[in-house]
Amino acid sequence: MWPWGHLAVVYLCYSLHCRRRDWPPRALSVIVLAIGSQFPDLVDKPLAWTFDVLPGGRTLAHSVFVAALLLPTVALAARRFDRRDLGTAFAVGHVSHLLADIPPSAILTADASELTFLVWPLLPPSPYESVDGILAGFLRYSMGWYEWAQLGLVLIALVVWYRDGLPGTGYARDVVERITGRNDAREGI
Template identity: 75%
Template sequence: MWPWGHLAVAYLVYSMYQQRTDQRPRALPVIVLAIGSQFPDLIDKPFAWSFDILPGGRTLTHSVFFALLLLPAVYLVALRFKRSDIGTAFAIGHVSHLLADIPPATLLTADGSALTFLFWPFLEPPAYESVDGILAGFLRYSMGWYEWAQLGLVLGALIVWYRDGTPGIGYMKRSVTHLAEKAV
C-alpha cells in the first residue's frame, strides 16, 4: 500500500475509535497517528532499498515481534507524559499499517504465504519485485484497481477528516508560525 493509503486507513480506524468513545479526533494525536501510519515504511524501505541493510521493504518494523516491543515502549513514554491518547494514536497507525499491507488476494484465497513478512526474522519475507531506491519505486507507480481503491479510501478519509473538523491543521499552522517567528 502507498503512503496515502496507509494514512487514509489509519485515519478512518482512528476516527471510528474516537466515535466509540464519543470524542472527536484532536490535533496532536492525529499528527502522531500519521507518523505511526508511515513508521514501518520510513524504516524498512530505506534500509532495504537504499542501504541494503534489510533483506526487504517489509521486514524489521513490519514484524509483529518488533511491534510487540515498540508499541508498549511508545505507550509507556506517552503515559510518562500523561498522554495515553498519543500512545494509542501511534499504535493504531502502526497496527493499521501492518494490516493494510496484507495483500487483498491473501484474504480472498486464504493463502498465508504472503503474510510471512509479519513474522520476520523467523520467516522469510515474501519475494517482492526489487526496487532500486525509493525514488525508483515512485517512478514506477502505475494505477491499477488496487491503486484506485486506495484513492477511494483517501477520498473517504478526507471527507471524514473534514467532518471531524480537520484536526491537526490549526496545530500545524501555529507550529510553523511559531518557528518562523523564532527564526526572525
Template identity: 65%
Template sequence: MVALAIGSQFPDLIDKPFAWTLGLLPGGRTLTHSVFVAALLLPIAYSLARRFGWPEAGMAFAIGHASHLLSDIPPTAILDRDLSATTFLFWPILEPPQYQTPGSILAGFLRYSMGWYEWVQLGLVVVALIAWYYDGAPGLGYGRRALERITGNRGLSEPER
C-alpha cells in the same frame, strides 16, 4: 492526527530506505513490518507519549502502525487462503516474500502502478480526508502552534488594517 499519520507510514519510512537505498535490510517489508518489532515498539511509543502527557498520540501512533501492517496483507492471502505473502509479519523468523525491489525509493515511485486494491485504499484516504475536513480539521491548529513554537515563527498573518 499527526501521530496517526506518522504511525501509519512508519514501517515504510524505515524499511524502504534501509532496504532499497542503503541495502541494510533484506527487503522493504522486514524490520518495522514485523509483529515482533511492533510488540516492542508500540508499548515504548505509548509509554513515551504518556510520559510527555500525550497518551492519545501514543495510541494513535499504535493504531496507525498496526493498520499499516494489516493493509500490507495482500487480499489474495485472505481470499485464496495463501498465507505465503504474509511472512514479512514474522521477519526475522520467516523470510519475507520475494518481490522485485526497485533499487531506490525514487525508482519505486516512478514504477508504481495502481491495481484495484490500491484504488480502494486511495478511496478510503479520500473519504477520511473529507470526513476530517467536515469535522473541522482537528489537529491542524495544534500542528500549526507546535510548528510556531519550534521555529519561533508566527506564520503568515493577515496584513494590518
C-alpha cells in the same frame, strides 16, 4: 499499500472511533496517528531500497517482534508524559499499517506465504518486486484495481477529515510558527 492508503485507512478508523465516543478527533492524536501509520515504511523502505541494509521493504519494522518491543516502549513513554492517548494513537497507526499490508490475495486465497513479513527474521520476507530506491518506486507506480481502491479510500478520508474540522492542521501550523519564529497572520501572509 501506499502511504496515502495507510493514512486513509487509519484516519477513517480513528474518526469512526471518535464519533462513537461522541468527541471530536484531537489534533495531536491525529498527527501521532499519521506518524504511526507510516512508521514501518519510514524505517524499512529506506533501509532496504536506498541503503541495501535490509532484504526487503517489509521486514524489520513490519515484524510483530519489533511491534512487541516498540509498542510497549511507546506506551511507557506516553504514560510517563501523561499522554496515553498519544501512545494509543501511535499503536493504532502502527498496527493498522501491518494489517493493511496483508495483500488481498493472501486473504482471498488463504495463502499464508504472503504473510511471512510479519514474522521476519524467522521467515524470509514475502517476495515482491524489487525497487532500486524510493524515487524509483514512485516513478514505477501504476494504477490497478487495488490502487484505485486506495485512492477511493483517500478521497473518502479527505471528506471525513474536512467534516471533522481538519484536525491537526492548526497544531502543525502553530508548531511551524514557533520553530520559524513567524506568525503569518501578523505578517499579512
